[in-house]
Amino acid sequence: MNIDNINLAYFKGDHSSTCSYCNKGKSYSLGFSTNKLYPSTYQSMMDRGWRRCGTYYYKYNFTLNCCLAYTIRADALLIQHKKGQRKIAKTFLKVVQSDILKNKVEDMKQTLELINNNIKEEKQKKTQNKQQQKQEIQPKQKLVQEKQQQQIVSQEIINSLKLHFQQFQQIIAQNIQEVVQLFKEYFEQKELIIEQLQQIFQINLNIDTVKIFPSQVNHKGDYYTNFIMLLYGLNKKQLFQDFPVNKFALKFIPFVQKYFISNQFLFIQETTGFLSIFTKDNLQKANVHLNQIQKSIDQEKNKILIEQNDINQQKQNIKLIDTFTFNSNSFQIGNMKVLLKPAKCSNENFQLYKRYCKEIHNNIKENKTQYKQFLCEEGLDSQKLIQSQIDASKILFLGCFHMRYYLGDNLVAVGVVDITETSLSSVYYFYDPIFEEFNFGTFGALVEIEYVKLMNQYFPDFKYYYLGFYLQNTNKMLYKGDFEPCELLCPETYTWVELTKELRSEIDKRQSQNINQRQIRISQQNIEIIDDMKSNDKLFYGQIQICLNDQIMKLSESNLEVEKLTKYFDNAYCRFGRQLMEKLIFEF
Numbered sequence: 302m303n304i305d306n307i308n309l310a311y312f313k314g315d316h317s318s319t320c321s322y323c324n325k326g327k328s329y330s331l332g333f334s335t336n337k338l339y340p341s342t343y344q345s346m347m348d349r350g351w352r353r354c355g356t357y358y359y360k361y362n363f364t365l366n367c368c369l370a371y372t373i374r375a376d377a378l379l380i381q382h383k384k385g386q387r388k389i390a391k392t393f394l395k396v397v398q399s400d401i402l403k404n405k406v407e408d409m410k411q412t413l414e415l416i417n418n419n420i421k422e423e424k425q426k427k428t429q430n431k432q433q434q435k436q437e438i439q440p441k442q443k444l445v446q447e448k449q450q451q452q453i454v455s456q457e458i459i460n461s462l463k464l465h466f467q468q469f470q471q472i473i474a475q476n477i478q479e480v481v482q483l484f485k486e487y488f489e490q491k492e493l494i495i496e497q498l499q500q501i502f503q504i505n506l507n508i509d510t511v512k513i514f515p516s517q518v519n520h521k522g523d524y525y526t527n528f529i530m531l532l533y534g535l536n537k538k539q540l541f542q543d544f545p546v547n548k549f550a551l552k553f554i555p556f557v558q559k560y561f562i563s564n565q566f567l568f569i570q571e572t573t574g575f576l577s578i579f580t581k582d583n584l585q586k587a588n589v590h591l592n593q594i595q596k597s598i599d600q601e602k603n604k605i606l607i608e609q610n611d612i613n614q615q616k617q618n619i620k621l622i623d624t625f626t627f628n629s630n631s632f633q634i635g636n637m638k639v640l641l642k643p644a645k646c647s648n649e650n651f652q653l654y655k656r657y658c659k660e661i662h663n664n665i666k667e668n669k670t671q672y673k674q675f676l677c678e679e680g681l682d683s684q685k686l687i688q689s690q691i692d693a694s695k696i697l698f699l700g701c702f703h704m705r706y707y708l709g710d711n712l713v714a715v716g717v718v719d720i721t722e723t724s725l726s727s728v729y730y731f732y733d734p735i736f737e738e739f740n741f742g743t744f745g746a747l748v749e750i751e752y753v754k755l756m757n758q759y760f761p762d763f764k765y766y767y768l769g770f771y772l773q774n775t776n777k778m779l780y781k782g783d784f785e786p787c788e789l790l791c792p793e794t795y796t797w798v799e800l801t802k803e804l805r806s807e808i809d810k811r812q813s814q815n816i817n818q819r820q821i822r823i824s825q826q827n828i829e830i831i832d833d834m835k836s837n838d839k840l841f842y843g844q845i846q847i848c849l850n851d852q853i854m855k856l857s858e859s860n861l862e863v864e865k866l867t868k869y870f871d872n873a874y875c876r877f878g879r880q881l882m883e884k885l886i887f888e889f
């Protein structure tokens with residue numbers, strides 16, 4: 302394939318796999334790969350149900366697919382934000398105007414540094430030990446390794462506890478007898494846990510008598526234990542009057558969760574104030590539990606912040622972007638700076654992406670090549686830009702971009718977007734996992750919608766926000782339908798249909814029907830199918846551009862026989878229609 306050519310299409314054939322949405326049925330798609338497409342061509346493709354993943358373009362086969370995946374878009378100018386979205390925006394605005402996020406980033410940086418130093422030390426020790434151990438016998442080596450692993454875990458616990466519990470240390474030490482007494486009434490001792498954790502506390506935190514008690518209450522983790530229980534005990538006894546447990550949980554617990562999930566243990570704060578500890582073997586169980594707990598913490602958090610915000614509540618639509626700072630490729634949101642940059646692969650972006658995958662999706666397999674192909678490789682030609690005729694300082698950049706969100710010098714989120722003459726299409730969004738509690742994903746969509754609205758003042762045709770595919774049978778995708786009013790693409794007529802209550806229930810009905818029986822068309826229009834498609838209209842095939850031995854020419858001018866390729870182009874015709882076929886160059 303000649304890499305200089307744009308709009309070259311190389312057929313990959315049809316693809317079927319287990320459906321990634323429902324994980325049950327089968328998903329069928331048509332695909333081709335390309336070097337690059339013009340953004341305007343991609344726009345036409347999205348309007349025929351295509352979507353890109355890097356330089357691979359695919360379209361679902363509606364007649365075979367288990368899940369009904371409709372292309373969805375919204376006119377950014379018409380969107381009326383829902384109450385929940387306004388709440389998220391307000392909470393976020395409040396947070397980015399304060400130092401809450403900034404402090405979180407600093408905390409995280411310190412901890413990461415600590416962990417990295419630890420890992421380095423351990424690595425050094427390991428190499429040293431390995432050399433020594435080479436001469437030793439096998440069983441002994443195993444024992445030493447196990448002990449080392451224990452030490453790493455212990456060291457991490459110690460560091461984390463040191464870092465975060467310093468401020469509570471003194472109070473605990475002063476009241477420890479009282480707390481122990483309190484808990485003795487409820488729990489029995491268990492030697493194993495006592496020994497392990499007692500040592501950590503005694504040696505490293507200089508606390509004299511800390512007793513650890515396994516739980517006799519409903520057993521959710523491996524065991525209930527330690528410090529937070531003590532804090533809770535104190536709290537219960539009104540000793541922590543200006544540090545009630547809810548506030549404590551909000552400020553501290555999400556961070557601890559995130560930290561420990563990447564290590565040997567996962568700690569979960571119960572709404573009762575107790576702390577559950579799960580080992581990694583038990584992570585799945587822990588995650589379910591974590592979600593429940595997180596939800597109640599989030600609710601609590603939202604409640605507090607919304608109460609504060611209600612004072613200056615305006616019933617208007619969301620304004621996150623500071624319009625005084627607004628430029629086509631940079632703007633401010635509170636303390637946060639957002640830059641629109643070409644979708645190049647940088648180490649900074651990749652490191653953030655890796656942490657996001659690991660901690661939010663529990664996926665540690667991501668490598669740089671995959672990341673580059675998925676979110677960086679510029680599948681769209683990104684050379685062209687349009688100057689506004691209304692204000693010459695405003696530029697519409699076309700192609701693939703990263704919206705990079707910064708707090709100070711720290712990259713905290715990246716929105717991957719495709720921009721064409723008429724729309725912004727959201728490709729992906731990833732963020733620093735320490736902000737999980739703030740609904741960063743929805744926030745990102747709100748910012749992107751507002752960006753379209755602001756740019757529309759200078760580029761009247763630029764007004765749509767594309768959200769990829771909308772599915773009703775999977776909860777993860779439902780939020781896309783919340784940016785109302787929005788439209789779904791009819792997979793038969795390729796016209797846009799407003800997503801109404803009636804359409805939603807119609808889709809639900811179809812989704813539950815047998816694949817062979819269900820109707821595909823959602824448009825009420827009775828037009829006789831599809832723009833330029835008529836079965837006897839094949840005369841233009843000769844005019845189609847092809848690429849043969851790196852030369853671009855019309856099919857009729859090549860030495861290929863049109864008749865022999867009829868089947869191939871019939872196939873292409875069904876996928877693209879005439880207009881798109883005339884734009885693409887078919888690689889042979």
Ligand SMILES: [Zn+2]
Pocket residue numbers: 320321322323324325326327328367368
């Ligand atoms: Zn499915």
